[in-house]
Amino acid sequence: MLKPKQMSRAVIVGHKNILEETVDALHKANLFHIEDFNEDGSDLKIGKPFEKGSEVSKRLVKIRSIASLLGVKDVAVAKQNPATVCSQLDSCLDTLDQELEVLVENKHALEAELKDIGSSKKEILPFTNLGLDLELYRGYENLVVFAGHVKENVEPDIARITSSYELFYDQKSGAIVLFVVREKAPQIAEVLAGTSFRESKIPDMTGSPSSLLVDLENREADISKKIQAIDTEIEALKLKYSDLILASNEVLSIEIEKAEAPLRIATTESSFIIDGWLPTDQYAELERTVNAATNGRAFVSSQEITKPDIKKVPIEYDNPKIVSPLQEIMNLYGRPTYKELDPSALIFITFPLLYGMILGDIGYALILLIGALIIKKVVSTDAVKPLMNILIYCQISTLFFGILYGEFLGFPLASYHGEHGIEPGLIPGFETLELFVSPFAAGEMIGFPLHRTHLVMTFIVATVFVGLIHLNLGYVVGFINEKRKHGISAAIFEKGSWIVVELGILLAVLGYLDMLPIIIGAIVFLVGVAMLVKGEGVKGPVELPSLLSNSLSYTRIIAVGLSSIYIASTVNLIAFEMMWQPGSPIGVMTIFAIVVFLFGHALNTALSIIAPGLHALRLQYVEFFGKFYEGGGRKYDPFGYIRKYTEEK
Amino acid sequence: MATEAVVTTMSPEGLKAIGAALAVGLTGLASAIAEKDIGTAAVGAMAENEALFGKGLILTVIPETIVIFGLVVALLSL
Numbered sequence: 001m002l003k004p005k006q007m008s009r010a011v012i013v014g015h016k017n018i019l020e021e022t023v024d025a026l027h028k029a030n031l032f033h034i035e036d037f038n039e040d041g042s043d044l045k046i047g048k049p050f051e052k053g054s055e056v057s058k059r060l061v062k063i064r065s066i067a068s069l070l071g072v073k074d075v076a077v078a079k080q081n082p083a084t085v086c087s088q089l090d091s092c093l094d095t096l097d098q099e100l101e102v103l104v105e106n107k108h109a110l111e112a113e114l115k116d117i118g119s120s121k122k123e124i125l126p127f128t129n130l131g132l133d134l135e136l137y138r139g140y141e142n143l144v145v146f147a148g149h150v151k152e153n154v155e156p157d158i159a160r161i162t163s164s165y166e167l168f169y170d171q172k173s174g175a176i177v178l179f180v181v182r183e184k185a186p187q188i189a190e191v192l193a194g195t196s197f198r199e200s201k202i203p204d205m206t207g208s209p210s211s212l213l214v215d216l217e218n219r220e221a222d223i224s225k226k227i228q229a230i231d232t233e234i235e236a237l238k239l240k241y242s243d244l245i246l247a248s249n250e251v252l253s254i255e256i257e258k259a260e261a262p263l264r265i266a267t268t269e270s271s272f273i274i275d276g277w278l279p280t281d282q283y284a285e286l287e288r289t290v291n292a293a294t295n296g297r298a299f300v301s302s303q304e305i306t307k308p309d310i311k312k313v314p315i316e317y318d319n320p321k322i323v324s325p326l327q328e329i330m331n332l333y334g335r336p337t338y339k340e341l342d343p344s345a346l347i348f349i350t351f352p353l354l355y356g357m358i359l360g361d362i363g364y365a366l367i368l369l370i371g372a373l374i375i376k377k378v379v380s381t382d383a384v385k386p387l388m389n390i391l392i393y394c395q396i397s398t399l400f401f402g403i404l405y406g407e408f409l410g411f412p413l414a415s416y417h418g419e420h421g422i423e424p425g426l427i428p429g430f431e432t433l434e435l436f437v438s439p440f441a442a443g444e445m446i447g448f449p450l451h452r453t454h455l456v457m458t459f460i461v462a463t464v465f466v467g468l469i470h471l472n473l474g475y476v477v478g479f480i481n482e483k484r485k486h487g488i489s490a491a492i493f494e495k496g497s498w499i500v501v502e503l504g505i506l507l508a509v510l511g512y513l514d515m516l517p518i519i520i521g522a523i524v525f526l527v528g529v530a531m532l533v534k535g536e537g538v539k540g541p542v543e544l545p546s547l548l549s550n551s552l553s554y555t556r557i558i559a560v561g562l563s564s565i566y567i568a569s570t571v572n573l574i575a576f577e578m579m580w581q582p583g584s585p586i587g588v589m590t591i592f593a594i595v596v597f598l599f600g601h602a603l604n605t606a607l608s609i610i611a612p613g614l615h616a617l618r619l620q621y622v623e624f625f626g627k628f629y630e631g632g633g634r635k636y637d638p639f640g641y642i643r644k645y646t647e648e649k
Numbered sequence: 650m651a652t653e654a655v656v657t658t659m660s661p662e663g664l665k666a667i668g669a670a671l672a673v674g675l676t677g678l679a680s681a682i683a684e685k686d687i688g689t690a691a692v693g694a695m696a697e698n699e700a701l702f703g704k705g706l707i708l709t710v711i712p713e714t715i716v717i718f719g720l721v722v723a724l725l726s727l
Contacts, residue, residue: 332703456724549714556717618710621703 001345004336004633005318006280009305011273012290014298019272020050023261025293026274027254030640032286033277033314037266047262047272056259059089060252062097067245069100070238074246074381074644082646085247096241100234107230110223117220121213123203128210129170130177135206137177144185146178151196161187247645254641261639277314277636313338315633323348325389333621334631340481343629347620348393350470354619356397357466358561358612360452361568363409365398367605391609394616406432406449409601410568414449452561459558467554467623468502471547474627475499481628493535495628501528501547550623560615564608571600669723676719683712 010032014022026032039046126149127134137145151174155167162184168177176197180188205212266273278286287300305313315335317327319342326348336342359365369392376388406413406425414425414432425432432451438444441457452459475498482491504525511518532540576582580593625631691705 332706334703460721460724549718552718552721553714555721556714559717559720614706614710615713618707618713621707622711 001319001323002341002343003318004338004340004342005316005636007277007305007313007316007338007636008280008283009275009277009303009309010283010286010300011275011303012298012300013271013273014294016267016270016272018294018297019047019262019265019267021293022272022274022290022298023258025289027258027261027640029286029289030642031278031282031638032274032640033636034261034264034639035275035277035312036264037273037275044266044268044273047265047267049262050259053256053259056252056255059093060249060256062093063089063245063249063252066097066100066241067249069104070234070242070245072238072242072245075242078243079643079645079647080243080247082247082251085244085251085646088244089248089251092241092244096237100237103230103234103237107227107234110227110230114220114223114227117216117223120203120205121216121220123201124205124209124213124216126173126175126200127177127203128213129173130168130175130209132168132177133206133208134203134212137202140179142182143179144182144188145202146176146180146188146192146197146199147202148176148197148199149174150176150198154192154195154197157191157195158188161191243645250641250643250645254643257639257641276639278638279316279636310338312634314636316636317342317344319344325386325393326351328386328390329617329620333625333629335633335635337630337633339485340630340633341477341628343477343625346473346477350473350624351390351616351620352393352397354470354557354616355394355612356399356401357463357557358615359394359398359564359608360401360405360561361407361409361564361608362399362402362413363407363601364564364605364608365395365402368609369395369399394613404448404450405452406430407452407565410565410572410604412449412451412453414451416451416454418454419443452558453565456558456562460555463554463557464551466557467551467619470554470619470624471550471627472499472502474624478628481630490535493531495535497528497531497535497540498547498627499528500531501525501544504528550626553623554619556615556619560611564604564611567604567607568601571597571604575600665726669726672719672723672726673716676716680712680716683715684709687712 012022012026026034037044037046124134127147137147150169153169153171154176155169158165158167158178158180162180164184165178165180165188167179170176178188178192203209262272266275283302290298290300315338317324317330317335319327323345326344329347329351330336330342330344372388372391372395376385376392379385402408408426411426412423413427414430416423416425416432417434432447432449434445434447436446438446438455438458440461441455444455444458446455446458475495479491479495482494504521504523504527506521507516507524508518508521510516511521529541529544532544536543575593575597579596580589687709691701691709694701695705
């Protein structure tokens with residue numbers, strides 16, 4: 001806790017003919033982070049992949065393409081024996097591949113046909129209500145046909161030019177077909193161009209449009225059925241083979257990883273050198289594994305970690321299980337470096353605390369807590385679980401603050417005695433316990449529960465104090481970090497100076513309140529600034545105002561909280577007071593009110609994850625981390641694989 | 650004279666409310682403009698490298714402090 005795992009550097013050397021055994025053993029042990037070898041002009045060369053690699057990768061490509069065509073998803077299945085998986089795969093990979101290819105090709109052809117029919121339908125549709133067979137639209141020597149759409153009847157315009165015409169007009173759809181003698185056609189075209197006429201293409205078919213349309217629709221239904229049949233076939237294939245595909249994908253991925261391992265390793269003509277990292281407490285295990293796999297013919301030696309190496313050490317967290325979900329939040333920002341404190345355990349306390357202070361509502365806490373528990377149970381992927389755990393921690397804290405604030409879905413639970421009389425709470429008879437007048441703002445009464453909406457000033461001041469505590473925690477951690485990296489004097493001047501500055505401001509405030517001579521505060525403050533200049537140069541004093549802006553930034557705890565309360569109480573107001581009076585008979589308005597209530601609170605629940613989460617996160621990242629954290633550590637990524645679908649051989 | 654005085658005096662309550670509204674409204678606009686620019690840049694950076702999500706997120710919420718300050722000023726003035 002508070003420190004990344006102790007790491008050791010190890011080098012494994014051996015003859016090339018035991019390379020494969022060594023790689024196998026390392027992969028199985030899954031604890032050695034291989035440092036990729038770069039050719040550096042010495043006699044060492046990058047190794048060549050094992051021969052089986054190309055064959056394996058071909059099959060892997062095939063398996064993956066099949067998996068994507070079938071839409072095989074990662075699901076939890078019973079683990080299988082890799083040997084049987086391989087033998088099954090040999091026998092059915094090609095047939096499966098061919099079968100699937102035929103199906104997919106057929107499906108594509110049918111889909112293309114479906115598209116054609118769709119466009120034909122669109123062409124025919126305008127002509128269906130005119131009642132003319134399609135062959136009547138063409139093949140005339142002395143007649144010209146205009147077909148299209150109009151917005152209003154154009155007949156009077158045409159009649160003015162010629163009487164030798166025939167017009168079919170469907171008023172409902174605005175479809176129009178006009179037959180005119182050829183010599184009048186240019187004039188007619190001009191007239192039509194001046195109206196709202198839009199020409200449409202006459203479909204190249206024969207027969208009555210409506211019966212053609214019926215035909216097309218029948219064909220469409222037929223093809224849809226065929227596509228459905230293919231889909232069920234594909235689904236059946238997926239059902240039958242998905243276990244095998246998942247398992248073999250895993251087996252092959254492991255094989256390929258092993259086969260390509262020499263590309264990361266330095267070799268000479270007859271020997272190999274594998275350089276890498278592992279947690280110190282597992283060093284003995286590495287030695288034992290390698291020796292067992294090679295009969296002691298490979299030589300494992302530990303290397304001293306030199307100063308330039310420290311930047312390269314891969315980082316593995318060393319946190320108790322309960323804290324580990326918070327590592328996701330660290331990863332989002334960047335892992336700590338090797339010599340730095342790992343703040344996961346601090347975030348484990350402060351992140352849910354700040355989140356809870358912001359949200360603080362029993363109703364939302366319960367909804368989100370139950371939601372998170374259900375999602376955690378149903379979805380078992382590694383990406384979702386830690387997030388749900390973080391959400392659960394946050395909701396426990398929210399529940400605590402919800403009780404403290406006495407809020408349930410935006411309703412106050414207790415009644416409140418204010419200037420405008422008594423406002424009733426949700427629980428009849430639950431009265432606010434008034435304890436003492438707030439020291440920060442006149443007229444604000446502190447008691448239980450705390451009515452946030454009536455204690456705004458008090459909360460603004462209180463949250464700034466919370467911020468100052470959080471920031472100073474950051475300075476203390478920064479002090480420890482700095483001491484570890486550059487010694488005690490650097491720590492005092494760079495981080496301790498900030499605490500002295502704060503102390504100076506505090507003394508000055510006491511001076512302002514006539515409790516001390518103000519000069520003491522000023523002197524301490526100036527000493528602090530001088531230390532800061534020595535520690536950080538000119539940059540230090542320039543950053544001084546950030547002390548104010550950082551601590552004021554914590555007022556977002558009350559600001560975002562209030563916004564959530566006001567959204568919730570607005571929803572409640574609309575639902576209960578504007579739409580439906582409690583006590584009135586149940587009617588349409590009741591249903592409306594329920595819909596508004598559910599929809600509004602669903603929206604606010606979603607916002608309750610996003611807004612407090614983001615702001616709590618920001619307070620960690622910007623205000624807290626800014627005081628001490630560097631980050632940018634490399635991930636410890638051991639050579640190996642965690643099997644999900646197959647058992648270890 | 651008396652009528653003139655009535656016309657030219659504005660209610661201090663009203664002025665406070667206008668001040669508070671300006672504090673919240675203008676800082677809100679300012680935050681929005683800043684976040685828009687940062688947000689587009691962050692999404693662009695994320696398209697290149699998904700690991701930048703965390704940093705992008707932090708950068709995007711930084712200007713939100715402005716509107717929080719505005720809100721605090723508004724609350725203080727009311």
